Amino acid sequence: MHWRLADNTIDLGARALLMGVLNVTPDSFSDGGRFLDPGAAVSHGLAMLEAGADILDLGGESTRPGANEVSEKEELRRVLPVISLLRREASRALLSIDTSKSAVAEAALEAGAAIVNDVTGLRGDPRMAEVVARGRAGLILMHMQGAPRDMQRNPRYHDVVREVRAFFEERLQAASEAGIDPEAILFDPGIGFGKTLEHNLALLQALDRLRAGGRPLALGVSRKSFLGKILGSEELEDRVWPTVALTSYARERGVVLLRVHDVTQNLEALRMTEAIVNAPSPGV
Ligand code: HH2
Numbered sequence: 001m002h003w004r005l006a007d008n009t010i011d012l013g014a015r016a017l018l019m020g021v022l023n024v025t026p027d028s029f030s031d032g033g034r035f036l037d038p039g040a041a042v043s044h045g046l047a048m049l050e051a052g053a054d055i056l057d058l059g060g061e062s063t064r065p066g067a068n069e070v071s072e073k074e075e076l077r078r079v080l081p082v083i084s085l086l087r088r089e090a091s092r093a094l095l096s097i098d099t100s101k102s103a104v105a106e107a108a109l110e111a112g113a114a115i116v117n118d119v120t121g122l123r124g125d126p127r128m129a130e131v132v133a134r135g136r137a138g139l140i141l142m143h144m145q146g147a148p149r150d151m152q153r154n155p156r157y158h159d160v161v162r163e164v165r166a167f168f169e170e171r172l173q174a175a176s177e178a179g180i181d182p183e184a185i186l187f188d189p190g191i192g193f194g195k196t197l198e199h200n201l202a203l204l205q206a207l208d209r210l211r212a213g214g215r216p217l218a219l220g221v222s223r224k225s226f227l228g229k230i231l232g233s234e235e236l237e238d239r240v241w242p243t244v245a246l247t248s249y250a251r252e253r254g255v256v257l258l259r260v261h262d263v264t265q266n267l268e269a270l271r272m273t274e275a276i277v278n279a280p281s282p283g284v
Pocket of ligand 1: 021023025027028029030031059061062063064098117118119140142188190191218219220221259
């Protein structure tokens with residue numbers, strides 16, 4: 001199993017990838033306002049790389065439930081200086097841009113990002129597919145019902161697993177027609193994006209049924225509110241270990257990329273799980 005990013009091909013066989021979240025926003029649900037200053041963002045990014053993150057995912061617009069949209073100019077102002085500084089300080093680091101705006105993706109790719117993480121699954125901006133194809137970028141294609149402003153009002157599905165899988169199949173076809181290499185794509189079920197607790201659990205239970213076109217999955221559960229709902233806590237700090245538990249579960253179910261805020265703890269969970277998953281079978 002491989003992931004193709006421009007001239008780079010990443011082998012996804014033995015090790016899953018950890019993607020550290022770097023939100024350069026005032027209002028992200030768990031780290032909003034902490035990394036708005038480019039210097040603070042770069043320091044946190046370097047610390048996550050040092051802790052073992054394989055990729056940094058930079059976002060300049062919060063997509064938490066109820067979030068308002070940010071202008072293209074403002075999003076560019078937030079993320080571009082951080083990408084340029086990271087390129088200078090950690091020239092070999094893999095950078096991803098978390099955006100649904102093609103102009104932001106294009107500028108980020110030119111500045112040195114290699115991956116586009118589009119929570120709209122290429123439906124937000126008609127130019128996005130062309131930008132990804134031309135930049136030969138890796139693409140994380142996520143499912144979302146509705147838009148962040150109102151997606152949690154009353155999410156409804158007949159069969160959430162079938163519908164998300166059908167969405168991936170349709171998006172794979174659209175991406176291929178736009179010239180995107182299927183090997184550049186990872187799918188993400190978009191936990192918490194237009195989904196109730198029951199929808200999230202159904203998707204997590206059925207991860208192995210979501211691999212449209214045989215492409216592997218990325219997953220973002222880090223510190224999300226459904227963890228607090230299950231465990232009966234509103235506190236963000238109480239969501240780190242539940243995230244770690246799901247990292248281990250998801251890796252065992254074949255997920256190849258985990259998007260997390262807490263790199264050290266999730267890396268330990270991955271490496272423990274992989275020691276078991278990759279161990280020789282008895283009798284070999
Ligand atoms: N979740 C968030 C943002 N981007 N991208 C992918 N592919 N998958 C996810 O699950 C995902 C995502 C939301 O988390 P966060 O970035 O921490 O918060 P905010 O959107 O408030 O900035």
